[in-house]
Amino acid sequence: MSAHANSRSSxxxxxxxxxxxxxxxxxxxxxxxxxxxxxxxxxxxxxxSEMQNIPPTFLPVKPTFENFKHLFTQLNFSVYLKNTLIIxxxxxxxxxxxxxxxxxxxxYKFKGGSVLFYLVLATMMIPGQVTMIPVYLIxxxxxxxxxxxxxxxxxxxxxxxxxxxxxxxxxxxDELLEATRLDGASEFRTFMQIVLPISKPxxxxxxxxxxxxxxxxxxxxxIIANDEKLYTLSVGLTLLKGQYGGNFALQMAGSTFMVIPxxxxxxxxxxxxxxxxxISGMK
Amino acid sequence: MKGYSQSKAPYFFIAPALILLxxxxxxxxxxxxxxxxxxxxxxxxADWSNISFVGLDNYVDVLADPVFGKSILNTLxxxxxxxxxxxxxxxxxxxxxxxxxxxxxxxxRVIYYMPxxxxxxxxxxxxxxxxxxxxxxxxFLLDSVHLxxxxxxxxxxxxxxxxxxMGAWRGIGLNMIIFIAALQGIPRxxxxxxxxxxxxxxxxxxxxxxxxxxxxxxxxxxxxxIGWLQFFEEPxxxxxxxxLDSTTSVALxxxxxxxxxxxxxxxxxxxxxxxxAIILVTLLQFKLQGKDTDL
Numbered sequence: 309m310s311a312h313a314n315s316r317s318s319x320x321x322x323x324x325x326x327x328x329x330x331x332x333x334x335x336x337x338x339x340x341x342x343x344x345x346x347x348x349x350x351x352x353x354x355x356x357s358e359m360q361n362i363p364p365t366f367l368p369v370k371p372t373f374e375n376f377k378h379l380f381t382q383l384n385f386s387v388y389l390k391n392t393l394i395i396x397x398x399x400x401x402x403x404x405x406x407x408x409x410x411x412x413x414x415x416y417k418f419k420g421g422s423v424l425f426y427l428v429l430a431t432m433m434i435p436g437q438v439t440m441i442p443v444y445l446i447x448x449x450x451x452x453x454x455x456x457x458x459x460x461x462x463x464x465x466x467x468x469x470x471x472x473x474x475x476x477x478x479x480x481x482d483e484l485l486e487a488t489r490l491d492g493a494s495e496f497r498t499f500m501q502i503v504l505p506i507s508k509p510x511x512x513x514x515x516x517x518x519x520x521x522x523x524x525x526x527x528x529x530x531i532i533a534n535d536e537k538l539y540t541l542s543v544g545l546t547l548l549k550g551q552y553g554g555n556f557a558l559q560m561a562g563s564t565f566m567v568i569p570x571x572x573x574x575x576x577x578x579x580x581x582x583x584x585x586x587i588s589g590m591k
Numbered sequence: 592m593k594g595y596s597q598s599k600a601p602y603f604f605i606a607p608a609l610i611l612l613x614x615x616x617x618x619x620x621x622x623x624x625x626x627x628x629x630x631x632x633x634x635x636x637a638d639w640s641n642i643s644f645v646g647l648d649n650y651v652d653v654l655a656d657p658v659f660g661k662s663i664l665n666t667l668x669x670x671x672x673x674x675x676x677x678x679x680x681x682x683x684x685x686x687x688x689x690x691x692x693x694x695x696x697x698x699x700r701v702i703y704y705m706p707x708x709x710x711x712x713x714x715x716x717x718x719x720x721x722x723x724x725x726x727x728x729x730x731f732l733l734d735s736v737h738l739x740x741x742x743x744x745x746x747x748x749x750x751x752x753x754x755x756x757m758g759a760w761r762g763i764g765l766n767m768i769i770f771i772a773a774l775q776g777i778p779r780x781x782x783x784x785x786x787x788x789x790x791x792x793x794x795x796x797x798x799x800x801x802x803x804x805x806x807x808x809x810x811x812x813x814x815x816x817i818g819w820l821q822f823f824e825e826p827x828x829x830x831x832x833x834x835l836d837s838t839t840s841v842a843l844x845x846x847x848x849x850x851x852x853x854x855x856x857x858x859x860x861x862x863x864x865x866x867x868a869i870i871l872v873t874l875l876q877f878k879l880q881g882k883d884t885d886l
Binding site: 323330334337338342343345347348359360362363364405411412413418421424427430431434436437438439440441442443446448462464467470495496499523524526541542543545549556560562563566567570571574575578581582 | 598600601602603604605607608609611612614615616617618619620621622623626631636684687688690691695696699700701702703704705706708709710711712713714716717718719720721723725726728731735760768792817820821823824828841842845846849850855858859862863865866869
């Protein structure tokens with residue numbers, strides 16, 4: 309009896325030791341993962357001369373905000389920021405259109421409904437590289453190249469978003485919609501006043517993801533915008549890297565300015581984002 | 592909702608999204624296919640009468656183009672090294688996080704996932720500095736433990752590996768989340784039964800966890816492989832394909848020919864070669880997966 313208890317306690321001890329060892333391993337990996345971010349932030353506050361130090365300093369010796377000021381005074385980061393925010397706002401419009409389409413597919417049986425839905429799903433398999441050139445040509449025909457509309461339109465809606473909204477909205481009971489209709493509400497009002505409020509959980513997750521995607525948008529502005537006035541932060545940063553190749557502190561300040569808001573939002577909402585993937589990732 | 596709705600409401604709801612998807616996802620496939628058989632370039636863009644039909648010339652030329660050949664080999668290199676790296680890395684982290692099972696271990700999910708949500712341009716700029724031969728942190732760290740400097744982005748082979756390391760850093764988090772979700776879906780009773788039979792942690796891992804993760808592994812390897820086949824931003828920002836085209840991916844080749852040289856037709860042909868490769872690889876994976884489950 310006591311021998312049994314002993315072996316059990318030693319097994320528990322082993323288990324604990326293993327936990328500590330794996331925890332240590334995970335910590336080392338974690339430090340390596342965040343090292344680039346730490347280095348970026350610390351470097352952003354160093355004067356340019358300090359960046360050229362060999363060996364490099366870890367903490368800034370003379371911390372400065374000069375680099376960030378430089379971004380907005382001598383460079384056009386205020387313009388890039390404005391454009392990026394415009395794209396973010398429109399990505400919420402795109403979210404709304406996704407939600408509408410998701411509702412249409414979830415709650416109505418109509419002619420061609422399933423065919424159209426498969427058509428939507430099929431667009432997920434088309435690689436961006438194939439559509440890049442023709443989208444540019446199509447926008448050119450519509451006289452929308454080098455315009456904000458042209459930058460926003462190609463990425464406005466997405467099949468994956470429509471799919472997730474449809475999955476969620478299918479769980480809304482039909483009786484609820486029927487009752488609202490009997491009260492004389494139009495279909496659109498039913499959608500706005502009943503369906504959207506119920507869909508808050510998925511709207512929240514999709515909203516966060518839409519914000520992140522909008523903030524990070526790179527490919528379409530890169531291709532569609534010729535004029536620096538239309539550049540987003542990402543495209544502006546590539547321009548900065550090209551023009552100020554040697555100004556590392558300035559580059560780090562630009563990167564920090566792009567990355568920090570996303571990290572903050574991510575940490576605040578991480579549970580929603582991670583759970584969304586846990587649900588949608590495996591279904 | 593019985594029977595077919597006669598109202599126009601559903602069309603009203605799906606129309607805006609559907610029109611945009613047709614215009615910017617489906618129509619482009621047709622346009623790309625058509626122009627890949629033409630000599631469409633800047634002159635053709637200005638005036639359609641300058642466009643002429645060239646048959647399969649673009650495909651023949653692009654397959655004979657040494658830079659395209661190199662970009663295919665580079666992309667294969669990314670796939671062959673990058674897929675197992677991300678697969679094993681994310682699986683390992685997921686298993687450890689799941690094994691720990693407490694708040695501290697769960698907090699690591701956030702840290703490992705962080706690179707996936709941050710802007711690719713910004714992190715590529717940061718990694719460019721880390722890899723810098725003179726002022727970079729990595730060579731400094733190597734030097735401080737008396738190891739010789741590594742030509743991170745200067746050597747043709749090393750440059751590819753450096754880009755893969757950064758790609759893996761960005762890719763592990765998302766796949767880790769997928770694996771953790773799959774791990775949590777394995778019924779506890781399987782482990783309890785194995786423990787009763789006296790199976791240790793390692794045996795449980797080999798005989799229960801890994802077989803149960805088969806679908807997740809399949810899913811992650813397909814999506815990761817497609818991701819590497821479309822690898823673009825990192826080489827575009829960090830090396831612009833250099834040195835000597837040694838990091839040019841197929842996607843970068845397409846962008847370069849399409850938007851920097853304005854050879855639209857030629858570039859569209861290249862993009863279809865990539866598209867076929869993606870379809871082929873996906874079908875092959877499905878086939879292998881099918882065989883695997885038959886056993």
